[in-house]
Amino acid sequence: MIDALIAPFVDFAFMRRALLGCIAISVGAVPVGVFLMLRRMSLTGDAMAHAILPGAAVGFLVSGLSLGAMTIGGLVAGMAVALLSGFVTRVTALKEDASMAAFYLISLAAGVMIVSTQGSNVDLLHVLFGTVLALNNDALILLCSITTITWFTLAVLFRPLILECADPQFLRSVSTLSAVTHFAFLALVVLNLVAGFQALGTLMSVGLMILPAAAARFWATGIGGMVGVAIVAAIVSSATGLLLSYHYSLPSGPAIILVAGAIYAASVVFGRHGSLMARYLPRPHLAS
Amino acid sequence: MPAITFKDLTLGYDRHPAVHHLDAVISSGSLTAVVGPNGAGKSTLLKGMVGALAPLEGSITHARDRIAYLPQQAEIDRTFPLPVRDLVAMGLWAEIGAFGRLRPAHADRIAAALSAVGLTGFERRSIAALSGGQMQRVLFARLLLQEADVNLLDEPFTAIDAKTAADLMQIVHRWHGDGRTVVAVLHDLDAVRAHFPETLVIARELVAHGPTEQVLTAENLFRARQMCEAFDENAAVCLPETRGAA
Numbered sequence: 001m002i003d004a005l006i007a008p009f010v011d012f013a014f015m016r017r018a019l020l021g022c023i024a025i026s027v028g029a030v031p032v033g034v035f036l037m038l039r040r041m042s043l044t045g046d047a048m049a050h051a052i053l054p055g056a057a058v059g060f061l062v063s064g065l066s067l068g069a070m071t072i073g074g075l076v077a078g079m080a081v082a083l084l085s086g087f088v089t090r091v092t093a094l095k096e097d098a099s100m101a102a103f104y105l106i107s108l109a110a111g112v113m114i115v116s117t118q119g120s121n122v123d124l125l126h127v128l129f130g131t132v133l134a135l136n137n138d139a140l141i142l143l144c145s146i147t148t149i150t151w152f153t154l155a156v157l158f159r160p161l162i163l164e165c166a167d168p169q170f171l172r173s174v175s176t177l178s179a180v181t182h183f184a185f186l187a188l189v190v191l192n193l194v195a196g197f198q199a200l201g202t203l204m205s206v207g208l209m210i211l212p213a214a215a216a217r218f219w220a221t222g223i224g225g226m227v228g229v230a231i232v233a234a235i236v237s238s239a240t241g242l243l244l245s246y247h248y249s250l251p252s253g254p255a256i257i258l259v260a261g262a263i264y265a266a267s268v269v270f271g272r273h274g275s276l277m278a279r280y281l282p283r284p285h286l287a288s
Numbered sequence: 289m290p291a292i293t294f295k296d297l298t299l300g301y302d303r304h305p306a307v308h309h310l311d312a313v314i315s316s317g318s319l320t321a322v323v324g325p326n327g328a329g330k331s332t333l334l335k336g337m338v339g340a341l342a343p344l345e346g347s348i349t350h351a352r353d354r355i356a357y358l359p360q361q362a363e364i365d366r367t368f369p370l371p372v373r374d375l376v377a378m379g380l381w382a383e384i385g386a387f388g389r390l391r392p393a394h395a396d397r398i399a400a401a402l403s404a405v406g407l408t409g410f411e412r413r414s415i416a417a418l419s420g421g422q423m424q425r426v427l428f429a430r431l432l433l434q435e436a437d438v439n440l441l442d443e444p445f446t447a448i449d450a451k452t453a454a455d456l457m458q459i460v461h462r463w464h465g466d467g468r469t470v471v472a473v474l475h476d477l478d479a480v481r482a483h484f485p486e487t488l489v490i491a492r493e494l495v496a497h498g499p500t501e502q503v504l505t506a507e508n509l510f511r512a513r514q515m516c517e518a519f520d521e522n523a524a525v526c527l528p529e530t531r532g533a534a
Contacts (some may be wrong), residue, residue, distance in 0.1 A: 038365075038369070157386070159378075159386050159387070160386045162368075162374075166365060166415075167363065167365070167375070168373070169340070169362065170364075170430075173356075174378075175381060177386055221414060226369070
């Protein structure tokens, strides 16, 4: 039993690399996911992933399967969508969800247009589904750097970000950091999705961002607690998913996300706060 | 000394004026009630004063910078997992900024502010667990910590029980005693008469402004109600030469 859990990581370097990559993504993307969830922007992660895809595809078209080109392409497309939609949200009457949807759809269509007119029969499957079992040193360094940048940025902008989420009107009345915070946060979303697509693919990487955060909502009431629970859930999902994929020859990205999905489902049912069980099998109420 | 000066001020939405060519001066240290029917532009005027809405025409000039604002419907996400103490502490923003540490002296002031609004013991309670009146107390505690020169309150006592309203009114009087300027939108005219020496009656345009007992007359209030009922989707552009003709 222990052997089945440990041996794959001991025996194979690619499994260790995959685990390290997934842990880096878990630690970086999860706090971003918690804030997305608390801002009711959970679906924004998905929209952003769609926005990044064309950029990565263009990078792939230009330089083939190059980490650098695809990363830069994804970053450019993602940041463009983040900046434009953030700008429209802040300056016009349109709300964030609508402006985000508008720009990611434009980005996606532009990407599809570019890829199809190039007529190249590119295999974009690995962009869609990632290559977690083939992470090289460069990719690992990129993932760890993005995680470090994420935590540093969150540490610096923690107070304004909380206010920007909870009481943006007040933040605007006392500080000029509202816009900086908003855009920095969107940039973190893009960065972490770009990190995620190295390993899990653009679409799957949203799963590791949002599912653990959504699960954590049922276990913790404070932000710190939620981030902690969500990181543990994400790392457990990563390790379990990798092992399942190893032992049963399953694709690793979806395996990781499905484990995260199972943790989420269990949390919906059994969680301490606001779960199904809390609702239908209530504990006795308190005296005060 | 004027704290806030409105000069030919027009504020509005989508080109329709909600406050129209208003000239008035709020003097420093005054305790002013803003009175008028629904749609008179009271909240709009406060939004303009705090800078959340740019004038369509004219100007608002402040003598001093530090303004605190209690909106009518705070855009606070009440589901956000934020403890009462943390939200109140943000009133110290002008002192600690985005990155400064909360020092023991700050902690004492936070405790004092919570005590002043009767919420001692609620420090760690999440804002999601508060009633509407308790939330209003929390926002007042945050205003206390802001120690602003000008406090703008938009219907601060709506949906608040009498005891809470009286407590919060004490805070307003304390500000007044400290020489701070307070401007509050109110509908309770008895409260205005009892507590506010100055009153500004508006109905998109200025109706009357001055000492409450002279301004808050049945005639002025009747005039305000009549003036407030015109909204024309296809209104013509407001030009100086046609003004007052309508």
